Amino acid sequence: MSLHVDTDRTGRAPAPPRGSRHGRRGSKGRRERTGRFDLRVTPYLLISPYFLLFAVFGIFPLGFTLWVSLQKYELAGDAEFAGLDNYIKLMSDGDFWNAVVNTVGIFILSTVPQLILALLLANALNKRIRGRLFFRLGVLIPLITSVVAVAVVFTQLYGRDYGMINWVLNLVGIDNIAWQNEKWSSWLAIATMVDWRWTGYNAIIYLAAMQTIGRDLYEAASIDGATPRRQFWQITLPMLRPTIIFTVFVSTIGGLTLFAEPVLFNNGTMTGGSNGQFQTVAMYIVEQGFRRFEYGYAATVAWMLFVLILIGVLINYALVRRIGGGSR
Template sequence: MATSVRATSDGRPPSSRPAPSTSDKSGSRPPGWRTKLFRFDTKASPYAYVAPFFILFAAFGLFPLIYTGWLSLHQVELGTHAKWVGFDNYTGLWDNEFFWKALRNTFTLGVLSTVPQLLMALGLAHLLNYKLRGRGFFRVAVLAPYATSVAAATLVFIQMFNPDYGMINQLFGHIGLGHVDWESSKWPAQIAISTIVTWRWTGYNALIYLAAMQAVPADLYEAAALDGASRWRQFVSVTIPSIRPTILFTIIVSTIGATQLFGEPLMFGGGVGVTGGTDHQYQTLSLYMYDKGWNTGELGQASAVAWVMLLILLLIGAVNLLIVRSNRRKLGA
């Protein structure tokens, strides 16, 4: 297969290239050697071409994964030798209120940031899908937050959510909503952090939806319009079913992102970021893992948290898969 691809990409018929006799240099050598080399080339070179990815993956993906798994079964502090403890690190997590708190926070923060984010993205994509002036500009504009770094975005939002002199509390004061303690109270803090996540990722998801929407055949809309369907009806009955796989994809990706939420709460908390606020009000699983690994130096416990996070993601992935399957069955595809 590799040969044919190469030959056609050269624009020559496959037979013209490998002919051993055309080359004057190899004329002195036995023809079998050349054939062998050629055969070796066709067999081995594909591996050589894909090797960089796999070597990098093995070094930076697979190895850390396996090593973390090994670490999670040991008691190991930075700078000491590992001691086998079996599943103690995992059972320790089961009885640990801070772990459960972090898990709950990860879930609530995930819902608070993902649901509005995807709904808004869907709406935005729908608007961008219309013919409007300056479409290119708007499409770039919605992607701009995605290109902003977590640190920069969070810094700006910290200023806006500052309870004493922040813009949002000032605005609340003007419309008589009262003083909200965005930093220390649990739900306001979680809402503030979700806002940062939502702001950064809505545009990105909107563009993905937009791409999917543009692939929806126009005659479907025409048929719907002929049947007297309103714009909203068209959106619900044509657009959404047509881009369902894309919606599922964004749900999976956002869920993974939400499970790994780290930078926003860490920076939002400032001096108490690692514990997610003074009372762990918004400590996520990633923050808890970081706290264990770097503040305490307990790499074994941190690794156990990492593996639990992986298992949770696999679980969520499996649930998603089941939904996809049942959907397919329903549609009869």
Template sequence: MTVQLAPAPRQAHRKRTPPQRRMARFDLRGVPYLLVSPYFLLFAIFGLFPLGYTLWLSLHDWELAGDKSFTGLANYTELIVDAEFWNAVFNTVGIFVLSTIPQIVLALLLANALNKRLRGRLLLRLGVLLPLVTSVVAVAVIFSGLFARDYGLFNWMLGLVGVEPIAWQNEKWSSWIAIATMIDWRWTGYNAIILLAAMQTIPKDLYEAAALDGASARVQFWKITIPMLRPTIVFVVFISTIGGLTLFTEPVMFEGNPQMTGGTTGQYQTVAMFVVEAAFRNYEMGYASAAAWLLFVLILIGTAANYWFTRRIGGSR
């Protein structure tokens, strides 16, 4: 007679992960978030908080050293009918168009030239960055002298061909050209280096195959280089849009005084100058905050429009 013993009750054993596996899993999943967390923390302090605080200020009638009262959207409705604000918007967009379009075109051509086999390529590539390391104040002072009415170099050159001297600061179109020239001289080389770095990642086999098919250098540039550079061109256009629509230092130094008026009739006052004038000369912090938020909306619109346009470069749909 055999006696069968009842099976022992199963005990639920919880699988314990060894410490080494837990650390490996944390290294794989947790460390990346830990490493990028300082950036998001700093962005929250110096980015999101100022945005939220500026939005809150824009809803108040707030003097810099006075009383404050909640007014809702009154600052925005007042800005919409403010002729000086729209003049600043018009100036900003005009200078942006005059500076950005030639800047991107020249940067593309310059990057394509620096990508060729040239003697002293390293020195040439370093040379295009010299304007960037130059103080923007020094650049503005030098160009203000170049565009001077009586003793400026550009008026002297115009005089050689029989053109009357131009008072560059007095007219809207001439001041725009002068400021756009300063911007292009300073930032074209920077954009060219970014585009050059992207050009060097394009496989050489594409150019060799195109050359075997009889494609000229111009055809290779439009059919290979430009389409392959599309993501980089989008990035360059983005940063140029943000920088162009927040233009401040060049027109202030071109004006030559801290009034922030952009000339006697505001002929080259930008939105950034309008914000500073409203905040620190007229002491209207709420009004200036509302103008800053409308500038933010303008940047979003300009960036979206440029993104839509640049996505179609090279036949993208």
């Protein structure tokens, strides 16, 4: 179809382009009027579907969340203005803070090893190797496995009595671990689910960025006698900084809104274990809003989740900015 436009144009090639445009405009007044309308208004029509959706499913829910969070608003009753009561209640709500600690703990436990492993993996994938596509697809396959599937399979692998992980641990003389029962063990189990699914994805993203780094840099460095390890620290890592910031950003949002893995780790319940040892903030929102029907309070927690994400993004940004910054 685009070809059609081209041939049309070359067909009128003898006439100077500017003149031909002028001639056309002069001869067709009606077309010019619709043309102006078209130029002025159509762009807005083109973006209107997105912004319509944005108003209904973006701005409205967020604004309404703020409003609801200021109400005492339960299932049966009407909303009743409560000011900052919900927020004050939240500050001394041990369960909420427990959820925050769990969320941040699992986030750190999963993200730090994940991004480091992804970097190493990308570095390996960046070598000249036979069957490149095979390896790239291989590390990416966890990504297409749905979160629910990952959680189901890993929960079984971590099973106390029949799980393969305990079976392997038995072989080296470690007794069966009830992974759900303790904070450390449940966090670790959930973190491995997250890592398994996302490490390959991050590696592919890093790989893409690595391939934009000029090979001559590395060649010059090796002629100067820099070891591959040194090249990794002195060239690869600093050049990758924007990409690392991007992945940290994505992982922060994903990690702090963690939901499916911990829910399915405990048969689909929102409590996160007998003492809430792995209840995340997202689970706490659902528990408050849709199990206890405290809408107002759930909305308050939702806003705090947003604040948590903001803080997380800012801290991570500050930390990652220092990568490779020492050499400047």
